[in-house]
Amino acid sequence: MNAWKEFNKGIIKENPVLVALLGLCPVLAVTTTVINGLGMGLATTFVLLGSNIVISVMGKFIPSKVRIPCYIVIIASFVTIVDLLIQAFSPALNKSLGIFIPLIVVNCIILGRAEAFASRNKLWHSILDALGMGIGFTLALFLLSAIREILGSGAIFNIAITGNISPILIFVLPPGAFAALGFIIAIVIYFTKKSAEKNKGAK
Amino acid sequence: MENTKLIVSYPPYTKSKDSIEKVMYTVVFALLPAVVAAVYFFGLRALALIFVCSISAIGFEYLINVFRKQEIACFDGSALVTGILLALNLPSNLPYWMAVLGSFVAIVVVKQLFGGLGFNVFNPALAARVFLLISFPVAMTIWPIPFSVDMQTAASPLGILKTEGLKAANSITLWQAFIGNVGGSLGETSALALLLGSVILFWKKYITWIIPVSFVGATLAFTGIFHYMEPLKYASPAFHFTCGGLLLGALFMATDMVTTPVSKRGQLIFGLGCGLLTGIIRLFGGYPEGVSFAILIMNAFVPLLDKWDNYSNGKKWRLTKMRSVIVLTCIGFFSAFLLYMTDNITKEPIKKAIERVKVEALRQIFPFEFSDKDINIAFDKNGKEFFEIKNKDNSLRGIAVETSSDKGYGGEITILVAVSPDGKVFNYNVLSHKETPGLGNKIENEAFKKQFNGKTLDGFNWKVKKDDGFVDELTAATISSRAATDAVKKGLEVISNKYFVENKK
């Protein structure tokens, strides 16, 4: 499989959040502002990259019986590293992401990619796949947090833009998160189905 | 005779003249008294609002029918009923665009997305009201006073009960509340009009009597018990009956056929549940009006109430041998080593980071500049931390202390207070709070904080204007303002009895 397709698939075709619907917990929780969204996206990408590299290298040695605990330990260590780094260098982000940084460990995307892809493919492809998935995840987070921030608190990157029209506060609160993600996924399904029909028709 | 084309279908061939249109337009007819009362009390603006809501509801349903190529069913009255019910739930001075947004949510999201009439799980008008209440807390909780010409606003009786306590709420006589001459949303004020309207529905058997009776009964019982136990703290059941949306909810919202259980037993449990939840939210909850939330939550239980189900089978699971133990252990070994190294590197930066946050906060609340060196941390008897800012000749320039008050609307508020050596407040900075965004979190902005500048402990009544103190509270966020004042006062007390008492002694 050529490299570009490997990388590309994570972003649009098999976007972990919008198409495969994995890892919804952090996606809903932290996307109140765009900065948080991006922060979480990058953190997850880092962990995904690290764990994919390690797992694809050690893929052969891990016996299938305990592969889940092994992957979890590897991922957990990467997550702790990221956790400590964030606490050290950007306390504001740490305060807003709160409990969700340690929870990257149980983010289904990382374990999913590790088990489904990294343990079976070569290092170079695993890295590409990790990057693709990571960027796809961050893109989805950015999209959702942008919508929620603009509608919810009338600002972007914490700079107020909507002036005197009072913002729709629900988008900052949990119900808004669920509904916004629901609408985005519906739109994605609508377009993928339409394009599928178009090229099926063309074929 | 041969050419007549015979229609064949399955018996029965005569059907009752009942139809969805008849049911829905009877409900509209039953809502007329409430509409008339609303217009009488709140003026033409109410009529305009009802008109806007209904037209947009029908319009959205028409668009959906066209978009999904269904046959046009938007004039069967169900959209009109939703529109009117939504309008009766709103304050009459609500901006029009919010009303249209509300009917969009009601018709498109809550009703059509779930499959249209008959399939929606939640009552559309109710879900839209809760959506608006949460999205625009300010606009939805200010109710114009009846007959007021220039739209003066006041809190609804329940709102007064929630913020001011029973004493103020009792000022409204029960009769006023019953006929509707009291602040509140269009439809819920005049209980008389609602009861009048529901008579036709009961007579034509379009609503069952079980749900309204059990709903109102449970609410009155619940509030009655607490009223009996502590008459001073909790309002009487009669007050709860006439005020707030109880009657509008019980008679028109909770009896919507589609979103309530079909069987009698289910309806009874539904009614009791709604009543109980309304009581809990009204007496203990954060929002003054509990009816909408109660009905929404019970709507979620409806599928369970008349559910039927069969059990599905599970799957097998397998395991293998010893090698796994060794590999697991060495992975544990390596990760431990890796983590130790990172912790070593990042230990100092973390400590410094926490320091910097504290210094950052301090720098914000002291009017004068100072360098890190001038900060000295002192402790009092029970280990409370004080930040003292020293001058060059290490005399005291300012003291700051971290205090908190748990009387906040959403819970605990912790602040950092800065005080001058002679006991005057410089400024304070909110470290953490759980106030409702948009309302309570206004205690953080400058306008509110400036009031405390230069105030000393004794000589000022550390209360909000309502309790004849000097702090004028934020509109519709009295509790948060009172909690903030209380926290600052506590900070002053702690500092004063550490520094000033010792000096005095």
Place this chain on the structure above:
Amino acid sequence: MTILTPILILSALTFILGLCILLASKKFHVKSDPLIDTVILMLPGANCGACGYPGCAQFAEILVKTRDTSKICPVGGNDLSYELGRILGIKMDDAKPLSCIVLCNGNKTTTKFLADYKGIHDCWAVKEILPSVKQCAYGCVGLGSCVEACKYDALKIVDGLIKVIEENCVGCGVCIGKCPQHVLKLTEKKVKKYHVACSSVDKGAITRKYCTNGCIGCMLCVKACKFDAVKVENFCAIIDDSKCVNCGLCAKVCPVKCIHLTEYAMASKKIAVKKTDDNCGGCEMPCSVKGLGEDGTLGY
């Protein structure tokens, strides 16, 4: 010294846990035959019951226990049987691929409708109040009870009549039981397939009244067929698959054009035939029979 404490603790923890997992799996070991699971994974998993068992899991269990070569999964067809045989170490006899045909051609143009039916769109529901929506009481009602039952969506309604989409049909036979008129039939997927598209048992005169190409039992096809593969039973012609060589002669002579040809691209093994006057050598038949395909091939 402080470097050792975390490493020791974590390693100790992982060791203990690893040991617990091992002990647990030893003590609580449950015997289960992995072969059945591999077979289950190979089967299509549609639980269609064509192999005669309620689900693929049960079919796999019995296949592994009895190693009976006659057990066939028609949906999987030959290559699945071959694969199963390889796994179980037995020689499976190859499954004949089946496909479904409709023994009726009464669509909007060829037949008249009985009455303006207003009710549930389901063939069984119609039978309660009317013999059929169409005037022919034996033909396909055309309201699609079979279409819903088909898992491979190989059936669709084309102006009032069921049409079989050959590529999708795997011959699982679920739709046969779902038709109240029993006009669906499973037949072998041959290259060319002729079948009589009618199942009306009324006399010719009556059938002609309500359906333009219903079989009137005129026996012309019986006379024309050299291999007596066609016979007429109470006014309706039936083609016997085993004898029929698909020469297509009966279709040509049928006055009401009620014998239809279906082509199965997948199973086609085209045999080039030398076209000579007296004996073409392709099928040991006197060449005078003009039934050969246009491109001079004889499909088997």
Place this chain on the structure above:
Amino acid sequence: MKEVLLVMVSAIFINNVIFARFLGICPYMGVSKRISTASGMGMAVTFVMTFATAITFILNKFVLIPFHIEYLQTIMFILVIASLVQIVEIALKKISPALYQALGIFLPLITTNCAILGVAILSIQNEYSFFISVLFAFCSGLGFCLAIIIFSGIRERIEDADIPECFKNIPIALITAGILAMAFMGFSGLVK
């Protein structure tokens, strides 16, 4: 006694593990197609959550704090949870196949469930005593159970409504969860 009641009500209703804290959304969306599987999942999560919180609390109190290796908290917790789940599963298969039949398929799902680890870490952060944190975990599990059973009831009812094509199953489920979260916000501010 008041504090116990406080913790229970807040864990089940106010900051419900799904609607307020956003923990455990993946299994919440995945397993709630039918009421029977949903209740099975709910019970499994409650059981494992309580068990896991108890063990992680002990681990934290007697291992992490004395040796000052708090940074190992995440890895130790998740390791314990993963192995615990596997051991429970093997034991369950042997002891009572019937119970295994009901809960078995959910146990592997639980290892990747944010709620279990989330609740464990939360109970550490809130500095609850041992009894209170176990109670907190059990009530969070009940909250999860309550949420998933109601949710599966609704999903089963709207299964064959003619929802627009692109809104079928996951998007409509998310919107339903949104409305449910809105309804549960009624409880906010309940505990003074």
Place this chain on the structure above:
Amino acid sequence: MKTFKCGGIHPDENKFTRHLSIETMPMPKLLAVPLIQHIGKPAALIVKLGEQVKKGQCIANADGFISASIHSPTSGKIKKIENHPHSGGKFVKTVFIESDGREEWAEGLNTDEIDFKKLSLEEKLKRIKDAGIVGMGGAGFPTHVKLSPPKDKKIDTLILNGAECEPYLTADHRLMLEKTDEILKGLSIIASFFPDGLKIYIGIENNKPDAIKLMNEKASPLGFEVVVLKPLYPQGGEKQLINAITKRTVGNGQLPFDVGCMVNNVATAYAVYEAVCKNKPLIERVLTVSGMAIKNKKNIKAPIGTMFSDIVDYCGGIASRTMNLLISGGPMMGKAQYSFDVPVIKTTSGILFIDEIKLAEKKERPCLRCGRCEEACSVNLKPWLLSNLAQKDVERTLEYGLNQCMECGSCAFVCPSKRDLVHWIKYAKVMNANIKAIGATERQ
């Protein structure tokens, strides 16, 4: 006034023909006598094509325990025997008889009246069986089987069903007015089959005051009690009538004789009188011809086998061009027909010509879960649940009492969304019967 306790609806009665007396219809040229006119196995044919038959001669014998014999309504020649449309909606083997106009009775039949007290029980039962008497209320259950219930069941009440709750139909009403004595004689014949000390009621709805007055005068001397019933559909059903009069409820899966009751229709009693006293077989019946689209509405006594087309000619033809609904039976439980050449059979209680029913517009709307069909159902089932399950998972409908449904149509009547609940329930019954049949064949 008494009535049954659970469910029931009030359709508007439209009993236009209640004042018109019964007219006897002249014998049409061609008669079509189908071999299925009752519940149970079709009768076995005993005549050949072209054979000459006399009026009242038996042309098909009862075949099996639950079956009834069929007689020729006229004297004439068997013209043809073939599958012909039947008012039940299926093609049935039908005997076509061309009447020769002589109306010559077969020997021994149509004797003048004899006193039934002299005949022994077996003799009476044999006459009823030979005359092919079936329940005329609409079910068509062979009466001779009904009159010999299993030995262990003790019958203590006999009810004569004069309720006639179906709209439009007034046949029983007119019969009660014009043939009161014969009906009471028939009722006492039926009563003689059971031990004395039997309580006998006659249930008549309040919308037939003249019938109630007349029956009271004639019945009370004989010791029969006339019970006035509040008009409520479906009071004509056995279970509902028993509950209305004796307050006993016939539970799920039970039959009337399980609670010691026996219900017979007014027309059946009249036919029993004619069979026992006059040895006349069941070859004609009284039915109502009504509906907006027929020129003049009538109550007619028509021979079995008369084509609907002949009846339309006798009643003056179709009144309006837009007539598009022809019903055999009442509007609630009758069946719509697709052609006019369908014969009258023993259970046809009426023929309705309804004009321009806009059935197309009555499109099925989604179910509002209003619960009105639950209230209306008189055997307290959940029609909305049964119809939903019929579409999703048919086997589960059996758990919710599918087989108790007697398809009275009350639920579909009250449904505001005009859903065809009864059709879905019938569909569920058929599919379950199929599944049972397939199950049976697999077990062999």
